[in-house]
Amino acid sequence: MTILTEEQAKSILDKVIALSEADEITAVLSGSESGNIRFALNNISTSGHISDMELGVTSSFGTRSGTTTINQFDDASLERVVRRSEELARLAPENPEFMPALGKQDYPSTPAHHESIAAITPEFRAQVAADSIGPCKAEDLVAAGFLENQESFQAIASSKGNFGYGRSTAFDYTCTVRTEDGMGSGWVGSNVGRVSDFSAARSIRTGITKAKGSVDARALEPGKYTVILEPVAAAGLVNFMMFGFDARQADEGRSFLSKAGGGNRIGEQLFDERVNIYSDPAHADVPVLAWDGEGLPRDRLVFVEDGKVRTMRYSRYWAQQQGVEPTAMPGNLIVTGGDKSTAELVASTQRGILVSRTWYIRMVDPQTMLLTGLTRDGTFYIENGEIRYPVKNFRFNESPVIMLNNVEEFGRPVRVSAGSGGAGGGITMMPPMKLRDFTFTSLSDAV
Numbered sequence: 001m002t003i004l005t006e007e008q009a010k011s012i013l014d015k016v017i018a019l020s021e022a023d024e025i026t027a028v029l030s031g032s033e034s035g036n037i038r039f040a041l042n043n044i045s046t047s048g049h050i051s052d053m054e055l056g057v058t059s060s061f062g063t064r065s066g067t068t069t070i071n072q073f074d075d076a077s078l079e080r081v082v083r084r085s086e087e088l089a090r091l092a093p094e095n096p097e098f099m100p101a102l103g104k105q106d107y108p109s110t111p112a113h114h115e116s117i118a119a120i121t122p123e124f125r126a127q128v129a130a131d132s133i134g135p136c137k138a139e140d141l142v143a144a145g146f147l148e149n150q151e152s153f154q155a156i157a158s159s160k161g162n163f164g165y166g167r168s169t170a171f172d173y174t175c176t177v178r179t180e181d182g183m184g185s186g187w188v189g190s191n192v193g194r195v196s197d198f199s200a201a202r203s204i205r206t207g208i209t210k211a212k213g214s215v216d217a218r219a220l221e222p223g224k225y226t227v228i229l230e231p232v233a234a235a236g237l238v239n240f241m242m243f244g245f246d247a248r249q250a251d252e253g254r255s256f257l258s259k260a261g262g263g264n265r266i267g268e269q270l271f272d273e274r275v276n277i278y279s280d281p282a283h284a285d286v287p288v289l290a291w292d293g294e295g296l297p298r299d300r301l302v303f304v305e306d307g308k309v310r311t312m313r314y315s316r317y318w319a320q321q322q323g324v325e326p327t328a329m330p331g332n333l334i335v336t337g338g339d340k341s342t343a344e345l346v347a348s349t350q351r352g353i354l355v356s357r358t359w360y361i362r363m364v365d366p367q368t369m370l371l372t373g374l375t376r377d378g379t380f381y382i383e384n385g386e387i388r389y390p391v392k393n394f395r396f397n398e399s400p401v402i403m404l405n406n407v408e409e410f411g412r413p414v415r416v417s418a419g420s421g422g423a424g425g426g427i428t429m430m431p432p433m434k435l436r437d438f439t440f441t442s443l444s445d446a447v
Contacts, residue, residue: 002031002053006165009155012055012073017159019082022059022089024101025159026295029055032152033118037125040144042133047122059085063098066091099316101158105297107290110282112168116195118151120171124195125149131200132175141211143204145175156295166289170426172417173198176377177207178447179215184390185447186210187357187377189232191417191427193285210356210378217390219443220381226352226408227438228345228382231430233375235416236358238277238335239428241369241400245303247312247322249366256369256401257309264312271307272407278302279330285415286427288331296328337410337431345411345434347385352434354380354387358396370399374444393447394440408434 004012009029016027031053038046058067059082066088070081128147136143148170155165174189188207192198229237244250250257250264257265281288281298291297294316302310311327319326346354361373375393382388411432 002033002051003151003153003167004029004031004053004155006155009153009165010157010163012078013155013157013163015075015078016055016057016082017157019079020059020086020159022061022086022159024060025082025085026058026101026156026162027055027158028154028156028295029053030152030154032150034148034150034152035120035122035125036146036148037122037129038146039129039133042137042143044126044129044133047125049122055081057081057085058101059089060098060101061086061089063095064089064092065095065098097317099320101160102162102295103158103160104162105164105291105295107164107166107297108282108299110166110287110290111284112166112281112287112289113151114169114194117149117169117171117193120149120195128173128200132204135201135204135208136177139208139212140180141208142178142180143175143207144178145173147173154289156291158295162295164291164295166291168289169193171195171198173200173203175204175207177204177211179211183447184211184213184215185377186212186214189417191415193287193415213380213387214378214390214447217379217392217447218381219392220353222394222440222442224437224439226349226434226436228342228349228352228354229358229433229435230342230354230356231414231432232416233355233358234335234433235428235430236361236373237371237398237400237403238430239333240361240363240371242277242303242330242333244366244369245312247314248318250312251318251322254366256367256399257312258367266309266311269308270401271304271404273307274407274410275304275307275404276302276336277304278334279332280334281331283332283334283429286332286334286429288426292329292331294328296326298328298331301327301330332427332429334429335410335413335431337413340409340411340432342411342432345409345432346382346387348409349382349385349434352382353391353438353440354378354382364397368399369401370397372397372441374446376446393444395442395444396439397441398439403433403435403438406436406438408436410434
């Protein structure tokens with residue numbers, strides 16, 4: 001069993017700290033139990049269980065540091081990993097941006113662990129696959145998908161008296177439904193915090209509807225359109241934008257948040273006043289562990305409030321250089337919205353395009369946050385509040401900064417997975433978005 005109790009984890013870390021001969025030491029102990037099932041061509045292809053535990057040790061002499069990992073935990077192995085990290089530290093060059101080990105921190109309690117996910121069995125995963133495959137076979141469609149659930153723990157300690165312990169769970173399901181001739185495609189994903197929030201039967205109906213509805217797609221001329229981005233499509237762009245909310249990048253002139261002549265744009269109105277973006281480790285719908293990879297406590301952090309940039313992320317080193325408090329790397333991202341569903345946004349649209357999913361997103365220009373990417377798995381033309389017909393996929397060139405200045409309306413936020421985005425962290429609450437003047441630059445024949 002690789003899920004240790006707080007007492008068991010602390011016992012190992014106490015031994016590691018006591019073995020140290022370095023100026024200071026930090027140790028991180030983590031473990032997980034995860035299960036998965038994969039299906040393709042309407043058949044289960046693989047099913048697995050992964051059990052893992054790892055100890056990482058960082059020793060420092062002055063500003064020289066060395067890090068070693070190990071997955072054996074007897075006394076001899078613990079001493080071996082400590083000594084090896086010390087050997088590497090003595091060999092390492094001086095680090096001009098070295099930051100010392102953290103002293104005692106106060107970590108908030110977050111509800112990141114849910115027993116219903118920890119208790120998932122292979123039989124449950126097999127039933128999800130069956131509930132996905134069966135309806136597709138009945139309608140001469142082809143399903144391919146993946147389900148993974150995980151329970152994990154992490155404990156952190158330092159020679160300066162810091163200690164933290166937390167447990168978390170994760171559940172992520174995706175399925176792509178194709179027509180037999182490959183000309184229609186629909187995708188569905190579900191990332192939940194508790195099993196009761198998931199229904200494979202409900203999810204697969206969405207994929208089936210989009211796959212059947214996307215057949216015989218028509219070509220539209222590229223250009224600027226009113227679009228409705230479903231939450232997962234919006235997350236692909238907004239989460240990518242959050243990479244730019246790094247204070248050092250902004251202060252050094254490498255970000256869209258850089259100010260001409262130096263400094264950053266904190267306090268400036270850069271977005272529509274309805275745009276609010278923040279991170280909160282204790283958020284009821286997307287809770288995460290109470291600290292980041294360095295052990296910094298995660299607090300509620302408001303990035304954008306009523307369209308104004310309120311803060312950026314300051315690493316420990318850059319915070320020291322700028323004379324401010326450091327901020328932890330967020331584990332989640334919350335974008336506020338309204339009360340309408342995606343269907344209700346469609347119903348209020350005279351003419352526009354519904355985008356189910358964005359993918360293969362790449363940076364074009366970091367100083368304007370111009371991104372390029374493709375739509376896929378169901379793109380539809382809207383007229384007089386109804387979906388009229390499927391359209392061929394587009395390549396887009398769009399900046400989330402401009403996009404979030406062209407807001408018509410936000411819908412109701414839903415939880416989407418990390419696979420949809422970037423620096424916002426592990427999980428995201430994202431609303432569907434109705435936006436004007438979204439830029440499509442060319443057509444794609446891919447479905």
